[in-house]
Amino acid sequence: MKSLDELLEKIRSSESYRNVATAVATLKDRDDLLAQYQSLLTTQKQLVRAQASHQSKRIETLQNDYQQKLSEIERSPLVSLYLDNLSELDELIQAIGEIINSGINS
Secondary structure, X not given: OHHHHHHHHHHHOOXXXXXXXXHXXXXXXXXXXXXXXXXXXXXXXXXXXXHHOOOHHHHHHHHHHHHHHHHHHHOOHHHHHHHHHHHHHHHXXXXXXXXXXXXXXO
């Protein structure tokens, strides 16, 4: 367990993690961005449902709507920074997962 605790601490002390945590705390106070994000998630869910039921015309409309909403929300420097750091953090976690899996499989 000590190794796992050390690994978690390294992740938590990474610049990407700290930036994501700071952005999340700031975003919680931004009702305008939260509303945009909720709208984006709603459209994403509708798109997934349309894809599952093979509704071609609806898929195209929803994809356009989703991209428009995503572009709009990404215009916020705070959201853009958050997404960039979240992507870096995700890559770090995936790399750690691959290292653990290769260690288990060898």
